[in-house]
Amino acid sequence: MILPNQNLLSSLPLVWNNDIFVPKASIPTFFKILSPQNSVTELDHSLIHDMIGGRDKFFEIVDNFYEQVKTDDLLFPMYPEDLEMAKKKLAFFLMQKFGGPDEYRPLRGQPMMRKRHFEFPIGVDERNRWVAIMTKALDESGIDDSHPARYTLQKYIEMMATHMINRSEFDTKNH
């Protein structure tokens, strides 16, 4: 394990990450130097926005996500025809969740994600499809398995998608 030199560490602001203090500005470099096991470290969510490249990167992920939604037999029927607003809402939501500016709340109010999804029949199949598409979108946006932010994003997405399940398999097949 190679650690950055002490002078570099002491010149940077420290932030709390899980159970150690790490220098905020050096996180991407810091993790590239360390062994691959760091890609399975869950990071403090507030670090992710800056770490992956900010607003533009969130919009890139969301664009890649919705490009796939457009051709998805299971999910596309749930979405509105004009996806521009849906893109903005998802990008704003993820940005504020991961340490970026909170542009979601002024636009939409309290997130209440589970409540907002009640009108859509989401069972295990829909959940798994959503996760598969978002996983591919992360890969296409350069946040692949080797990226230090990947594990944190992936874990959150999977947890949230499970939380959105609001129908049993029977309901989704017979609605």
Ligand code: HEM
């Ligand atoms: C599990 C499968 C999921 C399905 C099928 C699904 C489907 C949908 C649909 C159809 C909309 C409406 C889009 C619109 O009218 O603009 C929506 C909105 C939204 N979804 Fe999901 N979603 C899922 C999971 C998630 C997850 C895991 C997240 C967050 C990580 C998420 C975040 C959002 C956000 C932020 C909105 C906009 C809410 C608003 O302000 O109106 N969704 N979703």
